[in-house]
Amino acid sequence: MNYKIFFLTFLMFLSCNDSNLTSKIESIFDLEVSKSIKYVSKKEEWNEFNGDGYRIVNYIVEDGYNWEIQLLMKTKGAVYRSRDYFVCSELENAIVSDSVLYLSKEKLGESHILLYDSTQKTFVYFYEIH
Secondary structure, eight states: OHHHHHHHHHHHHHTOOHHHHHHHHHHHHTOOOTTTEEEEEEEEEEOTTTOOEEEEEEEEEOTTOHHHHHHHHHHTTOEEEEGGGGTTSTTGGGOOSSEEEEEEEEETTEEEEEEEETTTTEEEEEEEEO
């Protein structure tokens, strides 16, 4: 019974609104992006048995902030990854261009990944519990 209560509470926390999610991204990666990006869509898949799963949130970079996002991510250690790097992962369909900026943080069984595609002007946040 306690697991069900924990899981329902966990799902309520995960279904936070976009501004809370943007704040979480800024906190985890120490990036100020809220004025630069606009929410587009979200996809989530969670395992009801143990709570493992993932969330992919897509943003569009506002006009005039393309260069700023690139610089911010590079100063935090982002590297370029080819599209092939994401084959057979949940992020495979989120990548349109041949190469994206990639920034990753691991925290206690959680993965946080930011992807930035300067050609498509898209910003993707990937969160996974494993």
